[in-house]
Structures are given as C-alpha cells and as structure tokens.
Amino acid sequence: MQANDEVVPRRTQKERTRQALLDAALELTADHGFAGVSLRQVARDAGVVPTAFYRHFASMDDLGLALVEQTFTTLREMARDARSDPANYDDIINVSASVIVTHVRAHRSHFAFIARERFGGVPAVRRRIRAELRLFVSELAVDLRTLPYISAWESQDVQMAARLFVSIMVSTAEQVIETPEARDDLLEEIEEDTRRQMRLIVLGFASWHPPH
Template sequence: MNTKNQQPEASLSKTDRSMSRNEKKLQTRKSLMEAALDLLGKGESLTSISLREVAKTAGVVPTSFYRHFSDMEELGLNLADELGMLLRKLMRAARQPDLPPKELMRQSVDVYIDFVLQHRNHFTFMCQCRTAGTPALRNAIRNELRFFAHELASDVRQTTLLPGISSQDLDTVCQLIVTTVADATIDLLDLTDQSPNVRQEFSLAVVKKLSLIWLGANAWTHVSD
C-alpha cells in the first residue's frame, strides 16, 4: 500500500525536476540573447562582439553558450526570428479601422515610433544587420521585412484603399513603404532629443514621405509588359 502511494510522488518529483531543467535551459538561452542585445544597445555590433563577451554579460560560462548556439551568427539568426515576432506584434497594434489614408498613416507612424523606442535594442540589431551583418543575417532581416510588407499588402487589400491597383503593384508599394520606414528607423534611433516636439517633427516627416508614396500609388496606372 505504501509503495503504491509513494510511486506517483516519486514520478511527479522526476517530472518536476525535468521541467526545472527545461525552464533553466530556456532561461539561459533567453539570457544569452538579451545579453547580445544589451551589448548592441551600448554601441557594439554583432560582428565584433565575441561569444565570451555575451556569455560574461549573461552571467554564464562560455561553454554554456555552445549548448544553445553554434556561433554568434546562429544567435543572430534567432534574434532575427524574435524580431519577426515583434514586427507581427507591431502589425497587430497598428491595425486601424477604415480611416482616410493620411490619418491611418499618422496613427500607424505614431504606433511605430512608440514601438521602436520600447524595443530599441531589437531595432538597433535590425538596422545594423541590414547593411553590416553576415550574408545569412542580411538575408534573414530582408525576409522579415519582406514578410512585413506582405502582411501590410494583405491588410490593404481588405480595405477600400487603392481599389484600382493590381496585386503586383500593391506588393511593390508596400515594399517601398516598409523600406522607407526601415530607413527612417535609423534616424529615429539616432535622435538625441526625445522631446514631444522633436518626436512630432520626426513623425510628420515620415508621414509626408509615406503620403507621397501613397499619392503616387493612387495615380499609378499599371502597364503590363
């Protein structure tokens, strides 16, 4: 009787220990990624920092790094995946009712600015890797931005905006919008003055650029080859 009563307890204890190990492993992985982001936020670049620096910042020994990533590039690719999740979260936050284009752009840009400043290190990583990362990292960032543009085009198709534009041209317009915003992100991260007036000035400048893109899209007549 006692043996039967003790067996489930022993089994449960083993499960608990397994869960604890898994949780610890996930926490170490998260700590390594956050350590890399912290170093990037302090002005380092992913191509210049070493795994030893990352491990030291995370508070683990270097051998622990290899239990999660084969090298810094693999860590960077995982950061790119995490950035993609943030971009999809941003897309959900920026979705608005069927507003006039300029008002929609103004609200979306304001949401974007707040989002970038809340996740500064992730977007610093994005800006660095767009031009200075390894080929694999540059390609990963391009894929995330391409997917972001695809999602934007999908949202626009469900509205009354740009009703006469072809699907192919809408994809091009959305890619141009995403590229413009990505370029503006560099300027946003470099702003030393975060006062409301400066942020509003920056927001209006971005909205003006997007309005010109939208104006051109409205006037565009697709000519097939």
C-alpha cells in the same frame, strides 16, 4: 507530481539562460557590431560558461539569426497594432506613424541591431534580415489589397506600394534610434514627417495606372 515540478523549473531556467545570451549579445553589438562580438564575451556577460552556450545555440551565427527572429517578432506586433481595424486611410496613417515611433522607442536596441546589421556584418545575419523584410512586405501587401483603389491593382503594383510603406517605416525607425530619448520635440517632428510621407503616397493611389 515531483517529476513534473522538477521539469518546469529546468525548462524555465533554460529559457531564461537563452534570453540572457540574446540580451547580452544585443547589448554587446551596440558597441562592437555583431561581427565584433565573440562567443566568450556573450557567455561572460550572460553569466554562463562558454560550453553552456552550445546548449542553446549551435554557433554565433545561429544566435544572430535568433536575434533577427526576435526583432521581427516585435516588428510584426507593431504592424498588428497599426492595422487594428482602421476605418480609412487617415486612420491608417495616423495610427501607423504613432505606433512606429512608440514601438521603436520601446524596443530601441532591437531596431538598432537591424539598422546596423542589414547592410554589413555577418552574411548569414544580413541575408536573414533581407529575407524577413521581403516577407514583411508580402504580409503588408495582403492587407493593402483590401483597401480602396488597391483592390483592383496587379500584384506587382501592390507589392510596390507595400515596399514604399516599409521603406518609410525603416527610415522612421532609424531616425528614432538616432534621436536622444529626452528629445520628445524631435520625435514629434519625426512622427509628423512620417504622416506626411505616407499621405503623399496615398494621394497617388487613386490616380495610379500601370504603364503599358
């Protein structure tokens, strides 16, 4: 029993240290961008010596990829909340708009990281963000396929609809990130604008026919 009792705290401490490194990197990127953050800075802010960094990550690129994975985990949680058994399109739109704004506010630093790094910075991180966004589009397309009208569409058209929704989600997240926390009025405007954009897309579903 003593051996097991010792293993659990060590494993727990290792997980805490790893998370501390991720949190430190996330905070530092807010001011410097990921490319401007050094391993020594991350280790110092996490409260560990630089050599301890390598017990958790092979390199700074590896840490950056872990941040992308962690961020998209929260994004998938958001999507699951928005897809919780909606009865119709209006339910999907209303729930999605509300969940996006609420979730991004709760995970502002994660979504700010994606917004900053997806067009610049470290190539490996940028490529992973783009790959994760493509995967997210594909996952959403599977859900859209079950909805009225869309069930009969060609796969490429379903993917197109999913990309439109994801583009709105990304745009909404970036607006929320840039809005001061105390401005609930502006956040309400963003949420309503998101609903309007989604409704505009949905209006075209019944009339969509692929060009021949």
